[in-house]
Structures are given as structure tokens and as C-alpha cells.
Amino acid sequence: MPLDNAQILGVLMPWRTRLSAAAWIVTRDAHAAEDIFQTVAVKAMSTHVAFEAEAALVSWAFIAMRHAAIDWRRRRSREEVGIEAGLLDRLDADWIARGPEGGRLAALRECLEDVPAESRRVLELRYADGLGCAEVAAAVGVRLDAVYKRLSRVHSTLRQCVEGKLIEAKGAIR
Amino acid sequence: MTRHDRPGATGPLLERLLVYLDGGGSADERCQVETILRQDPAARELLRDLAEQAVTVADCRRMAREGTWSETPSRAGERPQVRRQAWRWPAIAAGLVVAAAAAGALSARPAALLVIGQVTKAVGATRLFTAAGRIEEGIAPGATVGPGDTLESRSSDAWLATVLGDGAKLTIAGESVIRVLRPEAGERRFDLVEGSLWLDPASGAAAAPVVVRTPAAVLEATGALFDVRSGATETVLRVHAGMVRAARRVDGAALDVLPGSRCTVTLAADTVLTAEPQPDPTAAWRLDPMSIGADGHGLLRLATADRSASLAAFPLLWREGSRAPVLLHVVGAAVWRASDAPVRIGPASRFRFRGQTTRPVAIRFGVSTQRMQGVFSGKFEVDVPPQRQARDGDAFEVELTLADLVAVNPTLANTAEGLEVADIYALTILEDAGLEIVSIEVTGGE
Numbered sequence: 001m002p003l004d005n006a007q008i009l010g011v012l013m014p015w016r017t018r019l020s021a022a023a024w025i026v027t028r029d030a031h032a033a034e035d036i037f038q039t040v041a042v043k044a045m046s047t048h049v050a051f052e053a054e055a056a057l058v059s060w061a062f063i064a065m066r067h068a069a070i071d072w073r074r075r076r077s078r079e080e081v082g083i084e085a086g087l088l089d090r091l092d093a094d095w096i097a098r099g100p101e102g103g104r105l106a107a108l109r110e111c112l113e114d115v116p117a118e119s120r121r122v123l124e125l126r127y128a129d130g131l132g133c134a135e136v137a138a139a140v141g142v143r144l145d146a147v148y149k150r151l152s153r154v155h156s157t158l159r160q161c162v163e164g165k166l167i168e169a170k171g172a173i174r
Numbered sequence: 175m176t177r178h179d180r181p182g183a184t185g186p187l188l189e190r191l192l193v194y195l196d197g198g199g200s201a202d203e204r205c206q207v208e209t210i211l212r213q214d215p216a217a218r219e220l221l222r223d224l225a226e227q228a229v230t231v232a233d234c235r236r237m238a239r240e241g242t243w244s245e246t247p248s249r250a251g252e253r254p255q256v257r258r259q260a261w262r263w264p265a266i267a268a269g270l271v272v273a274a275a276a277a278g279a280l281s282a283r284p285a286a287l288l289v290i291g292q293v294t295k296a297v298g299a300t301r302l303f304t305a306a307g308r309i310e311e312g313i314a315p316g317a318t319v320g321p322g323d324t325l326e327s328r329s330s331d332a333w334l335a336t337v338l339g340d341g342a343k344l345t346i347a348g349e350s351v352i353r354v355l356r357p358e359a360g361e362r363r364f365d366l367v368e369g370s371l372w373l374d375p376a377s378g379a380a381a382a383p384v385v386v387r388t389p390a391a392v393l394e395a396t397g398a399l400f401d402v403r404s405g406a407t408e409t410v411l412r413v414h415a416g417m418v419r420a421a422r423r424v425d426g427a428a429l430d431v432l433p434g435s436r437c438t439v440t441l442a443a444d445t446v447l448t449a450e451p452q453p454d455p456t457a458a459w460r461l462d463p464m465s466i467g468a469d470g471h472g473l474l475r476l477a478t479a480d481r482s483a484s485l486a487a488f489p490l491l492w493r494e495g496s497r498a499p500v501l502l503h504v505v506g507a508a509v510w511r512a513s514d515a516p517v518r519i520g521p522a523s524r525f526r527f528r529g530q531t532t533r534p535v536a537i538r539f540g541v542s543t544q545r546m547q548g549v550f551s552g553k554f555e556v557d558v559p560p561q562r563q564a565r566d567g568d569a570f571e572v573e574l575t576l577a578d579l580v581a582v583n584p585t586l587a588n589t590a591e592g593l594e595v596a597d598i599y600a601l602t603i604l605e606d607a608g609l610e611i612v613s614i615e616v617t618g619g620e
Contacts, residue, residue: 017233021225028195030232087211094218108230127228128235133196152188155224
């Protein structure tokens with residue numbers, strides 16, 4: 001029996017961040033990625049294609065996100081998307097193999113709360129305000145390579161923090 | 175240096191990815207990054223994590239901010255930041271559920287806009303003013319509504335039901351105007367400019383909070399069943415299940431209104447805000463054209479030496495869906511507002527209409543109803559041809575029983591018995607036959 005609307009949304013919700021992230025890799029605009037996710041979710045529920053299984057829906061959603069993200073970028077920029085289709089395929093396949101977000105997103109949100117104010121500002125300028133790194137550098141008064149370094153450090157530490165929290169959580173339920 | 179500023183082992187690759195995603199580096203360097211990404215699953219994992227962090231940072235900021243799509247200057251020297259709408263995921267999910275159900279209506283509203291509800295039923299003269307400045311006469315079921323939209327049910331015989339994202343149903347009926355506001359802090363917000371509103375919460379689901387503003391009050395509820403009737407200076411709230419917090423706008427005085435209670439909020443702050451038990455229903459009510467005032471629909475004709483005071487029909491363009499508009503001439507009364515006690519229709523109820531037309535013509539009589547202490551329950555009507563009207567020249571008298579009234583929407587209720595009268599009306603279709611109503615009486619409920 002095909003998934004109904006509530007079931008479709010129930011499947012897509014836990015994939016929201018991953019689907020949006022897949023679109024972000026193309027658009028480099030987090031708000032556009034979120035808009036695209038909404039569009040795709042609505043499309044999934046209003047499309048004439050019936051989804052018989054969750055896996056089919058998730059695969060379709062990644063492809064739909066990518067197409068919508070590429071369209072979005074082409075409408076706004078003459079430059080090519082940059083990342084070749086084969087690589088995007090691999091990224092999507094890895095994401096699907098990784099499964100829905102689980103506790104990872106909650107851990108990431110917790111870790112973000114601990115980010116020092118200056119680093120958080122750089123993160124927000126880059127991702128929430130969508131500034132290029134050169135603009136971020138101008139805004140915070142540092143050199144461009146310092147922005148790359150700072151972002152690199154914060155991303156890296158966030159990864160470690162998330163992994164640490166997930167290990168803690170696993171230990172706690174043993 | 176805090177633990178968040180410590181460099182990780184993946185630092186050099188992360189930096190290269192950041193440069194790549196920023197559009198920097200030479201063609202060769204970009205090519206090298208892509209090669210690494212193709213060949214190294216760990217590098218792809220790094221990119222995926224980075225992307226997830228990027229969208230989560232933006233998401234957290236959206237959640238933390240309340241704002242609109244306004245350009246606001248940030249710190250000196252920075253580019254103005256586009257402040258995005260403060261979307262809360264539950265609201266978006268709610269919108270998606272609704273929007274998905276809307277399917278065909280999505281072409282009228284881009285999916286990226288926030289959808290608060292979907293119109294499921296529109297009867298009679300209704301109108302939608304969209305936030306984009308468009309006017310839709312005769313709202314089609316399936317239309318989606320979002321922040322900035324204004325919905326109108328424009329006559330005694332009109333009503334409009336909208337399902338919200340959590341499954342709650344919001345109905346307006348009679349002469350009512352409601353504006354959809356931007357959600358804040360996860361609350362759906364509505365401005366009831368005038369008229370009547372019923373809110374029926376979703377059953378068995380986690381209800382989302384809702385705020386209804388009126389000229390006199392601000393009402394907040396989560397999962398409560400209630401109705402509101404509001405004019406320019408007075409709001410009457412009746413709570414049937416759950417609890418509603420009513421705040422008086424003039425001074426902020428607030429009160430929790432419990433099930434079975436009624437609270438009247440006015441623009442004056444000279445009394446203590448109180449709730450009282452809802453009055454027992456009555457079986458009798460009478461329209462007096464001289465005292466109906468703003469609760470009536472029609473033109474008041476004063477009494478003369480040879481005729482009684484009356485309400486004369488007012489023309490109204492009635493349009494439903496894509497059908498051609500029809501001109502109605504309507505006289506009506508908001509019984510719920512005009513009567514202190516709810517008027518309950520019983521098995522022996524009689525509805526007596528006295529009035530006149532300039533020539534014999536079929537007249538449609540009707541009542542719109544709500545469940546006692548419950549939700550809007552549709553309208554019941556009957557067309558009475560001239561030969562069934564007790565006529566004396568221009569004057570007529572028509573008495574209807576419960577059996578005469580036919581449910582316009584039987585899925586809501588197939589009989590009016592046991593329901594409360596919300597509005598009562600008489601109208602002629604197309605023809606302006608000079609319909610005037612001298613009195614309407616409801617009697618014999620039990």
C-alpha cells in the first residue's frame with residue numbers, strides 16, 4: 001500500500017538535516033537548502049508517484065533535492081555547479097547508507113551551544129548569513145586564511161564533540 | 175583556547191574543503207579536492223559532516239530569532255543581513271501536512287511560503303485577500319492560507335472551515351473576518367477582526383498552541399475547544415473543553431477560562447475580568463428590527479402609521495468556487511450575539527418569519543448552527559414558494575418546523591435538533607423582490 005501523506009512526512013522528517021545538507025553542498029546557502037527541502041517534501045506528498053517503501057521515498061528525495069538545488073544555483077549564477085554529478089551520487093549514496101539522523105543532530109545542537117561567541121559569530125556569518133569567507137574576514141577584521149583556519153578548527157571540534165556525546169549516550173544505556 | 179578551538183587531525187583537509195566550497199583555490203587545487211572526495215570515503219564523510227553543521231547553524235539561528243524577511247543593518251561595515259522568517263519546525267511540518275493535502279492548490283502559493291491552513295469547506299459568500307494583494311471571491315476548498323491572508327465569510331448564510339497543520343479545525347461563519355498572522359514562538363496566530371470563530375482541536379494528537387486576537391481581547395489556548403464572538407468593542411468567549419487564557423487588551427488583565435464558562439471582554443477596564451457559567455439554553459428567541467442593531471443584516475426601515483419596523487434585504491454577491499456569481503438579497507440576524515442565552519433547537523421548534531415582498535416570490539429561509547458547547551455544525555435551509563407562504567397582499571407569514579429544514583452539509587449534522595442557532599436568515603435569489611422581515615420568532619424547543 002502506498003505511503004500516505006502523514007507517513008511520507010514521517011519518513012522525511014528524520015532526514016531533514018541530511019537532505020538539506022545535500023542541497024547545501026550545491027547551493028552553499030542554508031536557507032535555500034531549507035526552502036528546497038520544504039518544496040521537495042510537499043512535492044513528495046502531492047506527486048502522482050506512489051511510494052511503496054521508505055527506501056524508495058528517501059532515494060527519490062535525495063535526487064529531487066539535488067535537481068532542485070542545481071536549478072536554484074543555475075537561476076542565481078552563471079557559474080557551473082562545480083561538483084560533478086558522479087561525486088554527488090556518491091555523497092547521496094553515503095548519506096542513505098548512513099541512515100536518518102538519529103541522535104546525531106541533537107548532539108550537534110548541544111555542541112553548538114558550547115561554541116565560544118567569537119567562533120559562533122564566524123559560523124553564523126558564514127552559514128546563517130551566507131557570507132563568503134572573504135566577507136566574513138572583512139566583518140571580523142582578520143585575514144582570509146585565518147577565517148578558513150578558524151572555521152576548520154570549529155568544524156573539527158564539533159565533530160569530535162558530537163562523537164563524544166554519542167559515545168557517552170551509548171555508554172549510558174548499557 | 176577552548177576545546178572548540180583545538181585543531182583536529184582532519185584540519186588540513188577541512189581547510190581545503192572550506193576553500194573549495196567558498197569557490198576559492200586554483201583550478202588544479204579544486205580538481206585535487208574532487209579527486210580526494212571521489213576516492214576517499216573519509217573525505218566525503220568530512221564534507222557531509224561539514225554540510226550538516228552548516229545547515230544546523232542556520233537552523234539554530236532561525237529558531238533563536240524572531241524576525242521577518244526584512245533587511246536589517248548589522249554591525250558597521252557588514253553587509254545587511256537578510257533576517258529570515260522565524261520558522262519553527264512544527265509550524266513548517268504542520269504547513270507541509272496541510273499543503274500536501276492541498277495538492278492542487280499549491281500552484282497558487284509557492285511551497286516555500288509558510289502555509290498555516292487549508293480551506294476544507296467554503297459555503298456562501300466568502301472572500302480571501304491574500305498577503306500578496308490578490309482577491310479571490312468565493313474561496314475554493316483546497317486553497318491554502320498563510321501569514322498575511324485575510325478570510326471573510328460575508329453573510330449570515332456563509333461559513334468557512336480551515337484545517338490547521340495539527341489537524342485542528344477553525345471555522346468562521348456569518349459575517350466574520352479573520353486575518354492569519356505570522357506564527358511566533360510556535361503559536362498559530364489569528365486576528366478575528368469581527369464575527370464568530372469556532373476552534374475544534376485535533377483529537378488524539380499533540381495540539382499546537384493558538385492565539386486569537388480580537389479588538390478587545392487576546393485569547394491563548396492549547397488543545398481547547400472554544401468559540402469566540404467578537405464585535406468592535408466586545409468579545410464573548412465560551413470554552414467547552416480545555417482551558418483558554420483570556421487577556422483584556424486595554425489593561426492586560428488576564429483570566430483562565432474553564433470548560434462550561436463564558437467570559438465577556440470589553441474595551442473598558444472598569445470592571446474585574448471574570449468568567450461565569452454559560453447560561454442554560456433557551457428555546458425561544460425573537461428578532462425585533464428596532465433593537466437588533468449591528469447584530470442584524472439588512473437595512474432598518476422605521477415603523478410608520480401603517481406599517482411595522484422591518485429589516486430590508488441587502489444585496490450580496492454570492493460566489494462559490496469557480497461558479498458564476500449569484501446576486502442575493504439577504505436579511506439576517508446573528509442570534510448568538512443578540513441572545514444572552516444559547517437558543518437550542520428542539521424537536522418541537524418552530525421558526526416563524528413575518529415580512530413582505532413587493533410581489534410573490536420564492537424565499538429561502540435558513541439557520542446556521544453549532545453544537546451545544548461545541549463546534550460549528552453547518553446550516554439548514556428550505557426554499558418556500560409563494561403558494562406555501564401565507565400571503566395577504568405584500569405581507570407574508572411562514573412557519574417552519576424542524577422537519578422543514580434540510581441540512582446543507584449533512585456530514586456536519588443531518589438534523590438541526592439539539593443544535594444551537596448561530597444565525598438565522600431569509601433571502602431571495604437573483605430577484606430583488608423588496609424582501610423585508612418584520613419579525614422572526616423561534617418557539618417551542620422542547
